[in-house]
Amino acid sequence: MTPKQIVERASELRWKLPQDYHDRWVESIYAESARIASRNVDQQGKTHRLAWERRLDWLLTNRWTGMPIMVLMLALVLWLTIEGANLPSGWLATILLDIGHPFLKQLADYAHLPWWLSGVLVDGLYLTMAWVISVMLPPMAIFFPLFTILEDFGYLPRVAFNLDHLFQRVGAHGKQALTMSMGWGCNAAGIVATRVIDSPRERLIAIITNNFALCNGRWPTQILLATVFLGALAPPALTGLVAASAVLGVALLGVFLTFFSSWMLSRTVLKGETSTFTLELPPFRPPNFLRTLYTSLVDRTLIVLWRAIVFAAPAGVVLWSLSNIQIGGISLAQWMISILDGPGWLIGLNGVILVAYIVAIPANEIVIPTILMLTVMTTGVTGIGEQGAGVMFTARGDSELAMLLQAGGWTTLTAICLMLFSLCHNPCSTTIYTIWKETKSLQWTLVSTFMPIGFGIVICGAVALVWRIVGG
Amino acid sequence: MNEQTLIQHALKLLTECEYEGQDATPAALAAKLAISPQQVDRLLGELRKAELLDADGLSLTASGREYALHVLQAHRLYETYLARKTGLPESAWHALADEREHTLSRDEVKKLAEDLGHPRFDPHGDPIPTAAGEMPPRRGQPLVVYPAGWTGRVVHIEDEPSRLYARIAQAGITTDTVLRVEKNDDSGVRIRLEGLTVAFPGEVAAQITAVELEAGEVFDESVERLSSLRRGEKAEIVGMSSLCRGLERNRLLDLGVVPGTVTAVELINPSGSPVGYRIRGACIALRKEQADHIRIRKVRQ
C-alpha cells in the first residue's frame, strides 16, 4: 500500500468508529494511570491536603477576606516597586546621566568628532538609552521577582479564581487579572504572560486590552503631571492627596477601559473565536526567594538593555536629528510642531506633546524629557536645559517645571488631557513587536495598536470640548 | 435572496422532505422560502428547465439530488465547524451556515470535511452526506408520540424555527441526552433528565426526535449535573454532554473529567462560579456552564 492509500484507508475506517472513541481512549488511559498509581502509592492517613492549606485557601478566596487580601497584596507590590526603585534609579541617573553624559561629551571633544556626530551619538543615542535604563531597570527588577514569588507560592491562580466572574461577564478569562497586573509593570511582559490563558479568544482579548494597564514607563508621567498641575490647585496640605487620587483615578479608568473594551471585543470582532476555560489551583509551595531574585534580576536586566539598544537608541538618533536638521532656518521638529498644533488643540493637547509622542513610540519613559526639550526649543525660555537642541533633560524642581510648561501655553486642561492621553495611546514599539510575535497576525497587531489611540482621541476630544464649553 | 440562492434553498428543502419521507407541496415551499405562490411556480419551472426536477411532481432528478446533497453537506459541515472550532452561540449557527452553503466550492467542502475529521452528524444530530452522497437512514420519532413512562435517547433536534430551538437548548438538551417522559397530554410534554424536570408545550417537544434505549441501557434517575454537587458531597463522573465540544471537551478530558473519576467540591467562589473541584488529585476550577455539561452520580459516603 502506498502512503497515500494508507491515509485514505484511515479516512474510510474512521466511519466505522464509535462517535465517542476519543473520549473512551482518554478514559482508558486514565483508568490505566489509576490502576498503576493505586498499585504503587501508599497513602497513610485520610486527608489529601494538609489542614493549613485548606484554611489558607479558604482565607484567600472567601467573600470577606479574599478581596481585601488581594488589594493589600497589589498595593504592597506597587509600593515596594515605586519606593524601592527610587534609590537605584537615582544611582543609575547619577552614573549614566550626570557623570556619564558630560564625560562622553568631553571624550567626543578630545577625539575632535564633528559636532553633528557627537550630537547624534552622545546627545541622541547614548542619552536616550541611558534615560530608558535608569527609569526602567530598577522598577522592572523589583516588580517581576515579586510577581514570580507570588506565582511560585500559588497565590496568583487564586486571584484569577476570585476575579473570574467579573471577567467572564465581559467575555474574558480570570487569568486576565494577572496579565493586566503584569501590564502595570510592563505591557510587553504582560502580553508575553497571556500565554497562561489557553483559550484563543480570551488570550487575544487580554493581548489587545493590555495597553490600558498603565505601565512603568507611564507612571512617572502621571505622577509628575498630577503633582505639578492638579496638586497645585489644592491647598498645600492636600496637594499629595489630590495628586495621588488623580493618578489612582487614571489607573482605575484604565481598568474600566480594559473591561469595557474586552466586552466590546468579545461581542464584536472576536465573537467567533474559540473559547474554553480551564484553571488549575495548584498546591501552595514555598517559593525559592534567592533563585527567583537572581533569575529575575539577570533576565530583566537583559531585556531592558536589549530594549534600550534595539528600540530606544534609534529613537534618540531620530529625536536629535529632528531638532537639528533645519529647513528654511527652522528645524524639522518645529515644522512638525506647527503642523500638529491644530489637531493637538482639538484634543486638549498641543503640537509639542504630539511630536513627543511620535518620537517616543519606542519608549514611553522619554515623553516628559522630550516635551521639556521641545518646549524650551519653541518658547526660547532661558535658564534651563541649555545644553543645546535635541538634548533631553529633566527639571530640577516642580516649580521650575510648572513655569516652563506654562510658558509653553499649558493649562490645567492640557495636563488632564495629557494624563488621559498617556493612558490611551498606541503601545510602545517593544509592545507592538511583542504583540506581533505572540499573535503572528498583522490584523490583531494593528487593532491592538490603533484601538487605544482611537479611545484616546475620543476621550481627550470630549474632555476638551466639555471643558471649553463649561469653562467658557 | 438572489436566484441562485433561492434555487439551492429549494433543492435543499426538497431533499430534506424526501429524506424525512414527507410530501413536498408548492405551498410548503412558498412558506419555507418566504416567497409568493407565483414565485414558487416560476422557480419550479426554472428547476425543471435545468432538469433538476422531474417534469411533473416535486421529485428530484439524479442531478438535482446530487446538487442538493452538496448544498446540504456544505450546510451541515459548516454548522459542525462553527460548533467545534468557534465560540459563536448556537443561535447563530444556522443563519451563518445558510449563507455559507452557497459559496463553498466542492473542494472547500472536501477540505472542511477533512479538517473536521469527516464528522458524520452535525451538532443537531442531522446526518452529513458523504462526498458520495450517502446518508444513514433516519431513526426515531418526535417526543410527542411517546407515552408517559417511556425512556429513550435524543437523536435529533430540529434547529428551525430558532424560537423553539432556543427553549430546548436552554434546558441543556442535546443529542445523546437520555430522558424519561413523565407526562404527555394536551398541555404538553413533561420530561425528566439529569436530575431536572422540564415541561415543554407540544410544538417544542415535536422538535425533539428520540429513539428507544439500546439493550442493556437504562434511564438512570440518579444521574445529575456536576453543578448540583454541594460542598461535602462526593460524586462519580458519568460523562459529558455533547454540548461540550471541540477544544473545550478535549481539555476537560485531559484534565481528568472522564467517566469513573470521583470528584468533590473544594472551593466555591462567593458569586457561585467558578467552583474548584477536586479531580484526580488536583483542584480544577470550572465555570457553572461547564459544570452543567458534566453528568455525575452522587456517591454515598
Added chain:
Amino acid sequence: MTTPTHATTCETCAVSSGSRLERLGVKLGQVDFVVALAGNPNTGKSTVFNALTGLRQHTGNWPGKTIARAEGGFSYNSKKFKLVDLPGTYSLLSATEDEEVARNFILFGRPDVTVVVVDATRLERNLNLALQVLQITDKAIVCVNLIDEARAHGVTVDGRGLSRDLGVPVVLAAARQGEGIEQLLREIDDMANGRSTCRPHRLPVDIPTVRESVDELVKCLAEAYPNMPHREWVALRLLEGDSRIVQAVASGEIGSLQQDHVATGTISACGN
C-alpha cells in the same frame, strides 16, 4: 527485559560523581546527547531543569509558564548533554500549540532520552501524560518529583513497582533539595549511552471497532515502513485525522524515524 531499577535515593554510593558534573553555560557547541524534559504544569519541572543544569533557564521564565522551549546544558562523565525543557502539558492529545510543540519534539526530534517529570502527590493524574509519552518513545525515564512533599502528606511511592509497571527506569526525587538528581543523571547517562534498554508499557486499544481498524492500519504501515516505531500510536492518530501525522505519513517522513540516534541537527527543524 532489562530494566535497571535503582529506585531508591542513592546517597551512599561509593562514587560520588558530583565532581564530574561540570556545570556548563547554555551556549553548547557540540553536544553528544539531547535530553527532553516533559511533564504536567506545576510539577516542578523547571526545578528539575535547574537542578540538572545548575543554571537559570536560558529564556526568561515569566511567571506561570516556560516560554516555548528553554534550553540548557550539562556535562556528565565527560559527555555533553543538551537539556530541552518542553512546555508543561496535561496531555498530548488536544493538539493545542503547547502540546504540539512537546509532542513534535519527542516524536520528530528523537531526543536520546526523554525525562517525564511527575508529581508524587498527584501520581494518578501525572501518569496520564507519562503513559502517552511512553507511546511515542522507547527512551524515557520517569522522574517522580516532589517526593518530599508527598512524604509530608503521608504518601509513599514504590519506585521499583512503578518502574516494573511502566517498563522504564523510575527515579524518586526532590529536585528542590537536590535529592535524587545524582541518580537521575546516572540513569540519563546509562540510557543515552545504550547501557540500559527499556520496554515501555504500551496501553492496548481495547475499544471494539477501534481495535480492528487499528490492527488493519498497523498492518498497512508495517508493509510501507518496515522500520517505523510506534505503529499503533500512529494508526490511532491517523484515525483521529491528526493533520501533522497524516502529513508525516503521506510524505514518508514517519518512516525515517527509526529507533537509532538521529543527529541533533534535526532537532532545530521541528517544534516551533
